[in-house]
Every structure is written in C-alpha cells, then in structure tokens.
Amino acid sequence: MDSYSFRPSCKALIVQDGRLLTLRKVDSNGTFNFLPGGGQRWGEPLLEALRRECKEEINADHLEIVRFAFLRESYRIKDGITDGQYYHKLEYIFQCKVDLSEIGPGPSPDTGQIGIELIDLATIETSDFYPAGLKPYIRKCWEGEEFPDIHLGVID
Numbered sequence: 001m002d003s004y005s006f007r008p009s010c011k012a013l014i015v016q017d018g019r020l021l022t023l024r025k026v027d028s029n030g031t032f033n034f035l036p037g038g039g040q041r042w043g044e045p046l047l048e049a050l051r052r053e054c055k056e057e058i059n060a061d062h063l064e065i066v067r068f069a070f071l072r073e074s075y076r077i078k079d080g081i082t083d084g085q086y087y088h089k090l091e092y093i094f095q096c097k098v099d100l101s102e103i104g105p106g107p108s109p110d111t112g113q114i115g116i117e118l119i120d121l122a123t124i125e126t127s128d129f130y131p132a133g134l135k136p137y138i139r140k141c142w143e144g145e146e147f148p149d150i151h152l153g154v155i156d
Contacts, residue, residue, distance in 0.1 A: 005087045010050040011037035012060075012096040013069055015142050019118035021103070022129065023057055027112045032130040033119060035093065036060075038110065046092060054098070056108035058116055064097040069141055070150045072134060095141065131156050 012035060014021040022033035036057045040049040047065055054060040072091040103116060119127050121142050124135050133155035137147075 005085060007087050007089045008040040008046070009038060009089055009091045010040060010046055010053065011035040011091055011093045012050060012054050012063065012065075012098075013093050013138065013141065014096050014098055015121065016097075016100055016118075018121050018142070020121055020124065020129075020138060020142075021058070021098075021100070022117050022119055023110065023113050024115040024117050025110060025112045026114055030128075031114075032128045033117055034130045047094075050092075050094060050096075054096075055106060057106045057110060057113065058098075059102070059104045059106040060098045061102060062099065066095040066097060068150065069093045069095045070137060070147060070152050072131070072152050073154045074131070074156055075154065076156070 012021075014036070021036065023036050024031070024033055036054050037050055038053040038057070040046055044052075050065065051060075051063050054063045070093050072093060074089040074091065075086060076089065077086055105116070119129060121139055124139055127135075129135055134152075137152060140147075
C-alpha cells in the first residue's frame with residue numbers, strides 16, 4: 001500500500017419500538033441500508049459532527065445523544081472520497097434518540113441516499129444492512145447487552 005488517509009466518523013444508532021432508523025443508499029456496490037452519520041471535519045468536536053451529519057441526512061433538529069455504544073474500524077478504498085487511496089476509518093457509534101415524527105430528508109443528504117427506512121431489529125440479520133458484521137452487535141445493544149470491550153475491531 002503506497003499511501004492511506006485516516007478518517008474519523010460518527011454514527012447514530014437510533015432504535016424505537018424495535019426498529020432501527022437507517023439511510024437507504026444506492027451506489028456501485030448495490031442498494032443497502034446503513035446508520036446515519038458521517039465524517040468528522042478538521043477541528044470539529046465529534047458530537048457536533050454527529051449532530052451536523054444527522055441534520056444533513058435525516059433533518060434531526062433535536063438529536064439526543066444517550067451514550068457511546070461502540071467503535072468500529074475499517075480499511076477501504078472509497079470512490080469519490082479517497083481518490084483511490086486506502087483509508088483507515090474509525091467509526092464512533094452512539095446510541096441516540098430522536099422524535100421520529102420530525103425525521104425526513106435532510107438538506108444535504110449523502111450522494112446516492114435515496115431514502116430513510118426503519119428496519120425491524122428482529123429480522124436485521126436477513127436485511128441488507130451494511131456493514132453486515134455490525135448486525136449482531138446492533139441487535140444485542142438493542143436487547144440491552146453490555147459489551148465488556150466497546151472496541152469491536154475491524155468489521156466490514
């Protein structure tokens with residue numbers, strides 16, 4: 001590997017009535033669901049980045065950040081972001097609350113974002129949620145399981 005970049009990111013884990021709030025996206029890899037949130041800007045505090053990203057993507061004006069849930073790592077090449085270079089992504093995932101009646105398309109959605117969907121957590125394992133390796137952790141978190149090690153390692 002010739003070069004790589006580092007990309008801190010934050011995601012909102014929002015569960016209400018047994019359903020996970022997700023973004024629906026289509027890109028060169030297909031169509032899938034993922035958590036709202038995104039990259040942290042230089043000098044931007046992490047929780048401010050999470051609030052900004054949720055405002056941009058799901059129009060969340062009143063995001064309540066409950067607690068830090070876990071940390072996911074990834075090593076990838078991402079079209080349009082890293083110009084073909086590998087990047088090391090650290091994804092800080094926070095349990096959050098929001099009034100779902102206030103949620104809708106935000107003013108600055110992700111490229112390829114085609115909607116907002118609620119996924120039933122009872123069937124998340126059979127959904128096209130990305131990253132697939134995160135599905136069991138999300139379900140266990142919803143079921144109230146505490147993780148002795150919040151660092152989940154590399155999950156793609």
